[in-house]
Amino acid sequence: MDGYVSRPQEEPFTGDAGPVKPGRFGPPSDAWYPVARERAVRRRLRVPLLGQELTLVRNPAGGVAVEQTDWRVETRLGLVWVRRAAARPEAVPTLIGDNAGTARFPMIACSEIEVETDYDQAVLGLVDPAHVPMVHTAWWWRSSDKRRVKTKHYAPSPFGFTATAADQFASAPAYELVGSDRKITIEFRLPSTRIERVEGGRFRLLNVTTVTPTTPGRVVLRNVIYSSVRPLRWLHPALSALGRAFLEQDARILRRLDADASTRQPQLFVGAPDQPSAWYFQCKLALARATGAGFVNPVRPSVLRWRT
Ligand SMILES: [Fe+2]
Numbered sequence: 001m002d003g004y005v006s007r008p009q010e011e012p013f014t015g016d017a018g019p020v021k022p023g024r025f026g027p028p029s030d031a032w033y034p035v036a037r038e039r040a041v042r043r044r045l046r047v048p049l050l051g052q053e054l055t056l057v058r059n060p061a062g063g064v065a066v067e068q069t070d071w072r073v074e075t076r077l078g079l080v081w082v083r084r085a086a087a088r089p090e091a092v093p094t095l096i097g098d099n100a101g102t103a104r105f106p107m108i109a110c111s112e113i114e115v116e117t118d119y120d121q122a123v124l125g126l127v128d129p130a131h132v133p134m135v136h137t138a139w140w141w142r143s144s145d146k147r148r149v150k151t152k153h154y155a156p157s158p159f160g161f162t163a164t165a166a167d168q169f170a171s172a173p174a175y176e177l178v179g180s181d182r183k184i185t186i187e188f189r190l191p192s193t194r195i196e197r198v199e200g201g202r203f204r205l206l207n208v209t210t211v212t213p214t215t216p217g218r219v220v221l222r223n224v225i226y227s228s229v230r231p232l233r234w235l236h237p238a239l240s241a242l243g244r245a246f247l248e249q250d251a252r253i254l255r256r257l258d259a260d261a262s263t264r265q266p267q268l269f270v271g272a273p274d275q276p277s278a279w280y281f282q283c284k285l286a287l288a289r290a291t292g293a294g295f296v297n298p299v300r301p302s303v304l305r306w307r308t
Contacts, residue, residue, distance in 0.1 A: 030087030
């Protein structure tokens with residue numbers, strides 16, 4: 001990979017994840033990453049990915065293609081996703097489908113922000129529940145400063161894991177609009193996709209957040225939201241601004257972190273809130289080691305509890 005090199009390892013202790021091996025740090029090179037919103041590709045659009053500049057074009061049939069022949073392109077959820085053509089199929093995390101009927105639902109928000117940071121630190125922001133009360137402090141997200149105990153069930157899912165809330169009351173105030181019978185699941189899938197699904201009665205919402213490695217030391221955080229409530233699409237500009245504010249809260253912290261520290265210092269995972277972060281790195285190792293038999297998911301069904 002241009003500009004992406006294996007960094008020296010210092011034999012840190014990493015708990016039950018075992019000693020650090022190559023493949024643990026940095027973006028997996030053989031994976032799908034979103035690079036642009038589909039409608040942003042009018043005729044030609046240049047996009048950076050993994051240190052390379054790619055050119056997206058509209059083909060005569062109206063679809064999106066990539067000019068560089070050693071890359072593959074797919075459109076899903078209104079986004080253009082790209083991966084290397086030479087990737088071993090068994091080691092490529094499956095791309096999120098247009099599932100949950102979302103193809104029928106309008107996109108109600110879309111936002112993106114570029115950040116100078118370490119790739120893994122940015123992805124940890126998708127899985128780490130402990131940062132939420134410290135970083136995401138908007139009134140519509142947290143109604144009070146009071147900490148509460150949160151319990152979540154975790155289970156392995158394709159190329160990652162899925163959390164289901166066991167205590168609905170702990171949800172953000174914004175979810176009160178959905179009703180008390182709501183079901184919320186949050187899936188994490190390698191390389192860097194967080195998929196939140198909210199269902200309540202006939203209400204459906206899909207909230208997808210991704211991290212795309214553009215050039216060494218830079219990523220794009222991207223968020224798209226779909227909903228079954230069609231009138232919400234008229235709020236697209238306002239909801240996109242809220243999504244961007246949410247991403248900006250993460251970005252502000254990422255800019256203040258030492259970008260290389262996560263690879264130079266020993267990793268330390270403490271207690272239940274850090275378990276998803278440990279799983280993230282274990283999943284990356286499992287992906288790097290995937291053979292013809294495919295990805296062996298290291299995640300075991302678990303109940304995690306923490307104060308948030
Ligand atoms: Fe966050």
